[in-house]
Amino acid sequence: MKNTLLLFVYTLVTQIITAQNINLQISDSETKESIEFATVLLPEYKKSFVSNEKGIFMVDPNKYKLPLKVIVEQFGFEKKEITLQNNTTAYTIFLDPAIEVLQEIIIPPANAKIVERTYGRTNEGSGKIQGQMNRFDNENKDSGAEFGLIIKTSNHLKKLKKVHWHINGITFKRAIFNLQFYEVENNKPTKRIPHSEINFSINENQKGWLVLNTENKDIYLDGTKKIAAILKVQKIEFSKGKNEGYIIMNVGAATSNIMTLRSNIYEGWESGPMNFPFYITVDSYE
Structure with a gap:
């Protein structure tokens, strides 16, 4: 009887605390x-x-x-x-x-030569150096952590066609990301470039190259020689019985296309001479 009463009191207190959210x-x-x-x-x-x-x-x-x-x-x-x-x-x-x-309406020059080009790191890497991106747990899974590459491009108008990201594996059940492009100053993202939303998900079976087709979104990148392609974590779902997880990728030293990241919006961007397999395919108007 005593144990039953204690269980009832505990359940009632838990419900009250939950109701206060x-x-x-x-x-x-x-x-x-x-x-x-x-x-x-x-x-x-x-x-x-x-x-x-x-x-x-x-x-x-x-x-x-x-x-x-x-x-x-x-x-x-x-x-x-x-x-x-x-x-x-x-x-x-x-x-x-x-x-x-709002996203600008851009009309490409009619007489321009269109050349398909890629920018970023296109090789998967040696496989000898693997990096675990932020450890995601119940404390930071909703924090909106961001990471990505600062990519050297060209001074031509470019239409984004595809985005490529190589992943060695993930240790959680599922994640939803948002891809954003930024202008760059002093090797750090500054002003976000207006464009339609790019949300996508990956799951525990994701390995190899993930390819996002963005041609129908009409996203144009201007003549900025450096842009930041930033992946923002929107949602993390852990596997049953687990409360943490990682994204595993090949990372390497770099003098160009460097990595940048921040754990939440109140932290400054940290950029360093490392990169991971990530690149964009564009139609360049030249």
């Missing part, structure tokens, strides 16, 4: 549709997170003290700041579309 629903103010993988910032704690594919993110007030300032942002929308209070457990946050960051 604050639910954020992030949606488009015009369409009222959910905004998938929006960035949720907690500036007082210098933490960043990513909502799920339904635009939902749960805040644990036992971990982050209320009242709590929250900033929500997504590329293509105006950021919004709210303060979570003790007496509210659910918020619907509407983001307004930002006209000034």
Whole structure:
């Protein structure tokens, strides 16, 4: 009887704690549709997170003290700041579309010669040096970690056709990534280049070259000689019975096409003379 009572009390307390979690629903103010993988910032704690594919993110007030300032942002929308209070457990946050960051309409020159070119690291590597990218666990799987390559290109207008990424293996069940392109200064990403979203997933069976066909997205890269191709972690799902995982790739020393990364949006980009097998195929207008 005593054990049963203790179990009942424990279950009741657990339910109360769970019920205190604050639910954020992030949606488009015009369409009222959910905004998938929006960035949720907690500036007082210098933490960043990513909502799920339904635009939902749960805040644990036992971990982050209320009242709590929250900033929500997504590329293509105006950021919004709210303060979570003790007496509210659910918020619907509407983001307004930002006209000034919409993708430009680019018309390639009619008389230009079109040459297919590749930029980045096209070889898989020797296999002797393998790198494990960020260790993903329950603490950082929603942090929106980013990594990628700073790629030397050319000064011609380029239309993105394909993206190639070689993976030796992953030790989690599934992950969703977003590919973003940035302008570069001092070997670090700066301003994001406006383009349509490129979301894709990989799973535990992923090995070898992953090829993303982007030709129908009409993504153009201008004459910038260096661009940053950044992979942002949107979601990690661990295998049953596990709570951590890695991406395994061949890495190597490099003087060009160098690696860059940051663990969350509040950290500065770190760039170094290493790279991994990743390249883009483009139509170059010359």
